[in-house]
Amino acid sequence: xxxxxxxxxxxxxxxxxxxxxxxxxxxxxxxxxxxxxxxxxxxxxxxxxxxxxxxxxxxxxxxxxxxxxxxxxxxxxxxxxxxxxxxxxxxxxxxxxxxxxxxxxxxxxxxxxxxxxxxxxxxxxxxxxxxxxxxxxxxxxxxxxxxxxxxxxxxxxxxxxxxxxxxxxxxxxxxxxxxxxxxxxxxxxxxxxxxxxxxxxxxxxxxxxxxxxxxxxxxxxxxxxxxxxxxxxxxxxxxxxxxxxxxxxxxxxxxxxxxxxxxxxxxxxxxxxxxxxxxxxxxxxxxxxxxxxxxxxxxxxxxxxxxxxxxxxxxxxxxxxxxxxxxxxxxxxxxxxxxxxxxxxxxxxxxxxxxxxxxxxxxxxxxxxxxxxxxxxxxxxxxxxxxxxxxxxxxxxxxxxxxxxxxxxxxxxxxxxxxxxxxxx
Ligand SMILES: Cc1cc2nc3c(=O)[nH]c(=O)nc-3n(C[C@H](O)[C@H](O)[C@H](O)COP(=O)(O)OP(=O)(O)OC[C@H]3O[C@@H](n4cnc5c(N)ncnc54)[C@H](O)[C@@H]3O)c2cc1C
Numbered sequence: 079x080x081x082x083x084x085x086x087x088x089x090x091x092x093x094x095x096x097x098x099x100x101x102x103x104x105x106x107x108x109x110x111x112x113x114x115x116x117x118x119x120x121x122x123x124x125x126x127x128x129x130x131x132x133x134x135x136x137x138x139x140x141x142x143x144x145x146x147x148x149x150x151x152x153x154x155x156x157x158x159x160x161x162x163x164x165x166x167x168x169x170x171x172x173x174x175x176x177x178x179x180x181x182x183x184x185x186x187x188x189x190x191x192x193x194x195x196x197x198x199x200x201x202x203x204x205x206x207x208x209x210x211x212x213x214x215x216x217x218x219x220x221x222x223x224x225x226x227x228x229x230x231x232x233x234x235x236x237x238x239x240x241x242x243x244x245x246x247x248x249x250x251x252x253x254x255x256x257x258x259x260x261x262x263x264x265x266x267x268x269x270x271x272x273x274x275x276x277x278x279x280x281x282x283x284x285x286x287x288x289x290x291x292x293x294x295x296x297x298x299x300x301x302x303x304x305x306x307x308x309x310x311x312x313x314x315x316x317x318x319x320x321x322x323x324x325x326x327x328x329x330x331x332x333x334x335x336x337x338x339x340x341x342x343x344x345x346x347x348x349x350x351x352x353x354x355x356x357x358x359x360x361x362x363x364x365x366x367x368x369x370x371x372x373x374x375x376x377x378x379x380x381x382x383x384x385x386x387x388x389x390x391x392x393x394x395x396x397x398x399x400x401x402x403x404x405x406x407x408x409x410x411x412x413x414x415x416x417x418x419x420x421x422x423x424x425x426x427x428x429x430x431x432x433x434x435x436x437x438x439x440x441x442x443x444x445x446x447x448x449x450x451x452x453x454x455x456x457x458x459x460x461x462x463x464x465x466x467x468x469x470x471x472x473x474x475x476x477x478x479x480x481x482x483x484x485x486x487x488x489x490x491x492x493x494x495x496x497x498x499x500x501x502x503x
Pocket of ligand 1: 122142148155187213215237238270364365396397410412440441
């Protein structure tokens with residue numbers, strides 16, 4: 079069988095009805111090799127799959143992913159503001175399959191930690207020596223009273239990229255000039271700490287350039303947020319008439335959602351919008367709870383050297399789902415964790431100990447298409463979690479000529495190209 083045929087079989091076999099056969103009766107060589115099952119083919123899981131295969135080609139890796147096309151969240155705020163097409167966010171898994179990873183395009187629905195098996199929605203059961211869960215986030219429906227799945231069809235969260243992103247974009251496009259856009263930002267922790275503020279900025283850019291009598295109001299459950307001074311300074315300069323931020327202490331904490339009235343209630347009053355975007359409270363992807371690796375916070379405590387769950391042996395948790403101390407929930411961090419975990423797993427599978435290492439994160443945000451800012455950090459394992467390496471990292475200079483902001487916007491674009499090529503290309 080040619081390698082193309084083999085790849086096709088790997089890609090298609092599992093999703094097809096008779097898939098169980100191709101999976102369970104794996105070639106003899108695969109049966110002898112250690113089995114790693116990864117649930118979630120996003121920034122963390124897909125990085126891990128590729129890196130582990132390269133680090134130890136004898137490991138038999140199955141990547142379980144619900145969707146055949148991955149839609150990336152970074153830069154999805156630019157899609158909402160009409161600056162970019164959704165297609166620019168979308169990636170497939172052919173290259174990963176070509177490197178010898180088996181893809182199962184299904185949802186993992188159950189984990190038997192005793193038998194070390196994962197069950198997929200179609201009924202196939204996968205045995206593992208090590209299981210890695212990288213499911214990203216799920217929304218905590220109804221944690222904000224009035225905000226459930228049905229509400230999200232009218233008041234999008236757009237915090238998972240795809241149809242929700244396009245729904246918010248279409249609502250903005252349909253809004254009359256003079257309208258009010260409201261964004262509610264959640265308390266920590268949540269996916270992409272600077273994300274709500276980048277979104278507000280790019281929506282303000284859209285309004286200023288396309289619907290100048292309109293404005294965007296951010297109702298925030300916090301008094302402080304990532305890159306705050308940089309954002310606030312840029313807003314004063316670029317969007318004094320188009321963007322308003324209401325902090326927790328100014329009454330920004332949203333306590334309930336009235337979908338029919340497009341109104342967000344706070345302790346201090348009610349805000350009616352023409353377009354409303356609720357970024358709701360979140361938790362680790364559901365499969366983490368199913369596997370018993372999420373604690374009462376909804377997120378997953380892990381060992382910072384191996385990413386092994388502190389609650390279940392032989393299960394590792396990566397990316398947004400994990401509790402990673404000072405490390406933010408970002409694609410950059412998920413990618414770094416995928417690589418570190420791959421090398422740790424390669425060691426563990428050969429019976430050796432994994433060594434400590436440091437991880438880097440950089441989060442770029444666009445305040446306008448040609449105005450970028452960033453925050454960077456370096457983290458090391460400490461006291462069972464990740465701590466900042468003192469003296470490392472930092473944010474963009476508070477005062478800088480406009481060329482620096484333009485350069486950072488270019489760097490942000492380059493970063494997206496680099497990371498998505500590394501993970502999917
Ligand atoms: C608006 C916005 C802007 C952002 N901008 C940036 C940015 O500029 N820079 C940055 O670094 N980060 C950014 N992020 C954050 C980034 O998107 C996430 O931190 C990153 O996607 C986390 O990677 P992950 O692998 O943990 O989860 P994901 O990338 O979400 O991948 C999880 C995958 O798991 C799959 N999955 C879940 N459960 C199952 C199951 N049971 N069975 C099978 N498959 C399953 C899902 O389909 C998904 O493909 C942004 C986020 C948002 C919302």
